[in-house]
Amino acid sequence: MPQTSDAPIINPRDLEFQLFEVLDVESLTQRERHAEHTRETFMAALDTAHAVATEKFAPHNRLSDEHEPQFDGRRVTIIPEVKHALDAYSGTGLLAASKDFERGGMQLPSVVANACLSLFKSANIATSSYVMLTMANANVIERFGTESQKRKYLQPLLDGRFFGTMALTEPQAGSSLSDITTTATPNADGTYALRGNKIFISGGDHELSDNIVHLVLAKIPGGPAGVKGISLFTVPKHHVNDDGSLGARNDVALAGLIHKMGWRGTTSTMLSFGENDACIGELVGEPHHGLAYMFHMMNEARIGVGLGAVMLGYRGYLASLDYARERPQGRHPTDKNPSTPQLRLIEHADVRRMLLAQKAYVEGGYALCLYAARLVxxxxxxxxxxxxxxxxxxxxxxxxxxKSWPSQWCLEANSLAIQIHGGYGYTREYPVEQFYRDNRLNLIHEGTHGIQALDLLGRKVMMKDGAALARFAKEMESAIREAREIEGLSACADALERASSETIDTVAHLRPVLARDTDLALANANAFLEAFGHTVVAWIWLRQAIVAARALQNAAHAISEADRDFYRGKIQACQWFFRWELPRIHLQHARLRGLDDTTLAMEAAWF
Amino acid sequence: MPQTSDAPIINPRDLEFQLFEVLDVESLTQRERHAEHTRETFMAALDTAHAVATEKFAPHNRLSDEHEPQFDGRRVTIIPEVKHALDAYSGTGLLAASKDFERGGMQLPSVVANACLSLFKSANIATSSYVMLTMANANVIERFGTESQKRKYLQPLLDGRFFGTMALTEPQAGSSLSDITTTATPNADGTYALRGNKIFISGGDHELSDNIVHLVLAKIPGGPAGVKGISLFTVPKHHVNDDGSLGARNDVALAGLIHKMGWRGTTSTMLSFGENDACIGELVGEPHHGLAYMFHMMNEARIGVGLGAVMLGYRGYLASLDYARERPQGRHPTDKNPSTPQLRLIEHADVRRMLLAQKAYVEGGYALCLYAARLVxxxxxxxxxxxxxxxxxxxxxxxxxxKSWPSQWCLEANSLAIQIHGGYGYTREYPVEQFYRDNRLNLIHEGTHGIQALDLLGRKVMMKDGAALARFAKEMESAIREAREIEGLSACADALERASSETIDTVAHLRPVLARDTDLALANANAFLEAFGHTVVAWIWLRQAIVAARALQNAAHAISEADRDFYRGKIQACQWFFRWELPRIHLQHARLRGLDDTTLAMEAAWF
Structure with a gap:
């Protein structure tokens, strides 16, 4: 059976387009923080990332799916390729990609650092998770930790000698952090004694690094109820002595591994803190401010989830594109002559639809995530x-x-990648089924789709009297204005204008209802999330099409045939999204404005 | 961790509703063939199926997923629970459920036989596959086989002593049966020597039965090219002597097992026929008519796939419903008091949406498949x-x-079932992730989505000058008329009327184009498949709502509270489908009528 496990991890032309043509990342070198950088140094970082991702991360992506971490009751064992890859990663210095030079960092802009990360996510989402968690952990400690915590943990985290976790979720509380019950009782020496159970802690145990630094949410007894009583603690697996050497084991025990549908290479753990009343942690920042510290990092963590979802979709797209170009299969509906050679799959209209849909989802998602990193x-x-x-x-x-749009639509892309492969796509002999399994998690972790919907409609579009939405509408207006000047894009401009005004209308309709009947106003929050998501992605596609159209116009005689094809593909994908996807939103807005109560009125007993 | 692996396999009240209230299956007892049956005998068969499915099939559903069939190069080993279950199934006599009494059959109507099968599919899709394949195989032999073939194979198949396969697909041809290359060369004694390779042959090797009867598509050298030169052959694993005893092994070799994302309990095989030039098969029917014989069974096989997709969705729905009723999680958006007890998940609007969507998909799909069986x-x-x-x-x-609608939307139901479980749903400790993996296959086998779309738009709605669509429109009209008389359903009646006339308009638009530019007319066949699918399911939901509304009206004082809740749930699910799902079709029809060529115009080089 032929295989495509060597599917490319990125279309380099698209990466270049996003960074340098759409986002003008080169202009960041004008800023003081990035003044020592040039386009060439950015490319050098990307090239390094591409090489290590391709050579060290991609080759064991299937292997670590088939050979999950094992726990024998004492130790966790993981296939050695994972550690080799992570050591290579640490060797690149990319763990500190956006950190100060003086910390050994590279002072790369977030958008370039995220572009580097995207290559690792594409190559191997599970192995790259250890990196993401460690970086997120280091960010929290750098920003909110004490000097002592920084001294003990930060540099080893940035060097890759220690890895980090985020220990938020508990079995009985799930997404409702208000209901966590892990306690942190003050000790006489200023430390805290932690006690409680955490679940779904990724990277919660392993021997990939010398130590693991858990960032744990817990409640100090006597504090306020609910989220206002949550504090944040550093809890190392091994204590760290003042000279930086490792001390005794802390009282953190692996209660068991969780076995997931995908993302199998990352240990997903249940952890017990303080089973023997000897789990020592240190407070980060002020008592009872733990959630705020954690949420400070949440925007970036959620960009990370979105980007991961995009890259799984992206890699599946590239794999199915290769397959569709190579595989002979069937003939056109009008060709009834069985002696003509079979066509390549890509010649079939429906296969082309599935490729175009994938392209629209994954390149749209990629543009969105990099835009968000650029906002950082x-x-x-x-x-x-x-x-x-x-x-x-x-x-x-x-x-x-x-966070949510790529996790929904790049998962759909993965499904289409399977479909293009036919029965082969469903087998474990081909890579695309794994991407599909891996990607399904992204709709859940770092806040489910439902939680994102409530956050968006209940808070984000309403906050500051709608200031954020108004600001975003200005961004859309600017793209609409530019697109109107470009031949072939005016229909898209009109459609985006309508989408923008529908969004504003819907929010205006719901605003007074939110105050008097919150449950009714938020009942269809999911529809709002989806409609707004499609609007945002339509906008991001129009931005790409504008850049592509101008490149075609301005340089009609100077650009290569390959570039011309590339730009035309961008414009066509934009058209496809506007014709086949964006119009879905009108139904959603109509139901939202009509305050549809079909789900609210469905009584539990009627199921 | 709590688990829900004991999720019920069906809502018995729904099964009763579909069979006896919507489809009036009892009236079939008026027909000569079923005259010895009563509602009670139908229920007895269903009760037997329910008991065996629950006790023998459901318990090893996860186990056979985790312990796939193994091939050591000589033998295939399968966990013993599979054989125990299949022996129990054979013991029920249900393999011959719809066969004549004189063959030891039960002469059950197809709709009741399919309802029985549905319970096994829900309990364990992989183990039930051996049954489906054997029944399909027996149907072909019964209808087209010679007397000798019937004598040797049919009764052992109906008794469960032999199992059957359908060996169509080849590695280089995939869905394009025109391109198969397996040959069948006539021997002097009237038999044929087969030579070639088949792939994705489910149940292609195992030791679950005494023998395996392969139905193989092959070409007799010198015959017409393409599908017109395909003949059908019986090729047993072990030859069968005239007295029914087993003879020597035939030259059919297992070249390897295929490892799938789901559906793991069923062996999926690559088979080599005639590696040693000693593979003997017998022709079924006339030479070169093989595909017609196979396709004669295709309607029923495709109902089988649709029903399987439904049942995977249905079981996930029931599992997530149980979970949502039990799991405390979070509070209403307006409740900021962390000391109030957590709500059950089902109290959250978005969870209710996900349950209602699942209900609409799976009960709609169930009604559709049983309706189709009733048409048989x-x-x-x-x-x-x-x-x-x-x-x-x-x-x-x-x-x-x-075939296609349940494979798309009941898979979506499975995704929603995972989502309701949160992180737990993504773990292999809960049953819903397996349903999702299992169900993904249904979009591919027995004709991919794309093939169904071409079949529907290129042939079915066009054939006989649109007679089939006109006939179906009459069915819709009758439901529309009835719904208009019922309070609360008139908006649905209007919406279905619009959907019906849009369908007819679109077909009228495309008919002339199909003749002059087939590729353009069929370019968006997928959109037609989806739009028509939603129209059909809207109709099937309206039928259910009409029955439910009448039951509420006619018996307002006599029915139980449970029945009242049940009927209200049916009406609400119908409303949800009409409000949130059916309106999607207008975009699709607009694009179809506009002959949108976005995908056709996308050149291969632009990707």
């Missing part, structure tokens, strides 16, 4: 306070979309 | 030649929908 840069290093505030506003608004 | 009865035993011809026409038209 704008928020951090924007030229004016206003620019930085604007970026923060947009980022807040778009985060639920960045 | 009408086709076989209808009161007049006209009734039988009408049923055949409707069945031909609806088969692509029966």
């Amino acid at each position: 840069d704008e928020q951090n290093t924007g030229d004016s306070a206003e620019a930085r505030a604007d970026a923060a506003l947009l980022l807040d608004l778009l985060t639920p979309i960045v | 009865d009408e086709q076989n035993t209808g009161d007049s030649a006209e009734a039988r011809a009408d049923a055949a026409l409707l069945l031909d038209l609806l088969t692509p929908i029966v």
Whole structure:
């Protein structure tokens, strides 16, 4: 059986297009923080990432799916390829990609750092998870940790000697962090004694690094009830001595591994803290502010989930594209002559539809996630306070979309990649079924689809009297104005204008209802999330089409045939999205404005 | 961790509703073929099926997923629970459920036989596959086989001593049967020497039965090219002597097992026929008519796939419903008091949406598949030649929908079942992730979605000058008329009327194009398949709502509270489908009528 496990991890032309043609990342080198960078240094980082991802991460993607981490009651064993890959990653210095030079970092912009990460996610989402978790953990400690915590944990995390986790979820509480019951009782020496159980802790145990630093949410007895009583603690697997050497084991026990449908290479653990009353943690920041610290990192964590969903979709798209170009299969409906040679799959209209849909989903999602990362840069290093505030506003608004849209539609892309492979796609001899299994998690972790929907409609579009949405509408207007000037894009401009005004209308309709009947106003929050998601992605596609159309116009005689094909493909994918996808939103807006109560009125006993 | 592996396999109240209230299956006892049956004998068969499915099939559903069949190069080993279950199944006599009494059959109507089968599919799709394949095989031999073939194979197949396969697909040809290359060369004694390779042959090797009877498509050298040169052969694993005893092994070799994402309990095989030039087969029927014989069974095989997809969705729905009723999680958006007890999941609007969507998909799909099986009865035993011809026409038209719609939407139901479980749903500790993996195959086998779409738009709605669609429109009109008389259903009646006339308009638009530019007319066949599928299911939901509304009206004081809840749930699910799902079709019809060429115009080089 032929295989396509060597499916490319990215279309480099698209990566270049996104970074340098759409997002003008080169302009960031004008900023003080990135002044030592050039387009070439950005490309060098990307090339390094591409090489390590291809050579060290991709080859064991299937292997670590087939050979999950094993726990014998004492130790977790993981296939050695995972550690080799992570050591290679640490060797690149990319763990500190966006950190200060003085910490050994590269001071790369977030958008370039995320583009580097995207290659690892594409190559091997499970192995790259250890990296993501460690970076997120280091970010929290860097920002909110004490000097002592930074000294003990931060540099080893950035060097890849220690790995990190985020230990939030508990079995009885799930998404409802308000209901966690892990306690942290003050000890006489200023430390805390932790006790409780956590579940779904990715990377919660392994021997890939010298130590594991858990960031644990827990409640200090006597504090406020609910989320206002949650504090954050560092809880190392091994204590760290003042000289940086490792001390004794802390009282953190692996209660068991969780076996998932996909993402199997990452240990997913149940952890017991303080079974022997000897689990020692240190408070991060102030008591009872733990959730705020954690949520400070949430925008970036959610971009990470969205980007992961995109890359799984992207790789499946590339695999199915290769397959469709190579596999002979069938003839056109009009060709009844069995002696003509079979066509390549890509010649069939329905296969082309499935490729075009995938392209629209994954390249749209990729553009969205990189745009969000670019907003992080704008928020951090924007030229004016206003620019930085604007970026923060947009980022807040778009985060639920960045997290949820790719997890829904790039999963659909994975399904289409299977479909193009036919029966082969469903077998474990081909890579696409794994991408589909891996990607299904993204609709759940870091906040389910339902939670993103409530966040978007209940908070983000309403906050500051709708300021974020108004700001985003300005971005859409600008794209609409530009598209109107370009031949072939005016229908898209009209459609986006209608989508934008429908969004604003719907929010205006729901705003007063939210105050008087919250449950009714939020009953169809999911429809709003989906409609707004499609609107945002239509906008991001129009931005790409504008750039592509201009490139074709401005350089009609100077560009290569390959570039011309590339730009035409961008415009066609944009058209497809506007013709076949965006119009779905009108039904959703109509039901939202009509305050449809079909689900609310469905009584539990009627099921 | 709590588990729900004991999820019920059916809602018995729904089964009763479908059979006796919607489809009036009891009236079939008026027909000569079923005259010895009563509602009670139907229920007895269903009760037997329910008991065996629950006790013998369901318990090893996860186990056989985790312990796939193994091939050591010589023998295939399968966990013993599979054989125990299949022996129990054979013991029920249900293999011959719809066969003549004189063959030891039960002469059950197809709709009741399919309802029985549905319970096994729900309990364990993989183990039940051996049964489905054997029944399909026996049907072909019964109808087209020689007396000698019937003597040697048919009774052992109906008794469960032999199992059967359908060996169509080849590695280089896939769905394009025109391109198969397996040959069957006549021997002097009237038998044929087969040579070639088949792939994706489910149940192609095992030791679950004394023998395996392969039905193999092959070409007799010198025959016509393409599908017109395909003949059908019986090729047993072990030859059968005239006295019924087993003879020597035939030259059929297992070249390897295929490892799938789901459906793991069924051996999926690559078979080599005639590696040692000693593979002997017998022709079924006339030379070169093989495909017609196979396709004669295709309607029923495709109902089987649709029903399997439904039942995987149905079981996931019931599992997530149980979970949502039991699991405490979170509070209403307006409740900011963390000391109030957590709500059950089912109290959240978005969870209720996900349950209602699942209900609409799976109960709609169930109603559709049982309706199709009822058409098989009408086709076989209808009161007049006209009734039988009408049923055949409707069945031909609806088969692509029966096969494709559940495979798309009941898979979506499985995804929603995972979502309701949150992170747990994604783990192998809960049953729903397996249903999702199992169900993904249904979009591919027995004709992919794309093939169903071409069959529907290119042939079924066009054939006989649109007679089938016109006949179906009459069915819709009758439901529309009835619904208009019922309070609360008139909006649904209007919506279905619009859907019906849009369908007819679209077909009228495309008919002339099909003749002059087939590729353009069929370019969006997938959209037609989806739009027509939603129209058909809207109709089937309206039928259910009409029955439910009448039951509520007629017996307002006599029915139990449980029945009242049940009927209200049916009406609400119908409303949900009409409000949130059916309106999707307008976009699809608009694009179809506009002859949208976005995918056709996308050149291969642009990807």
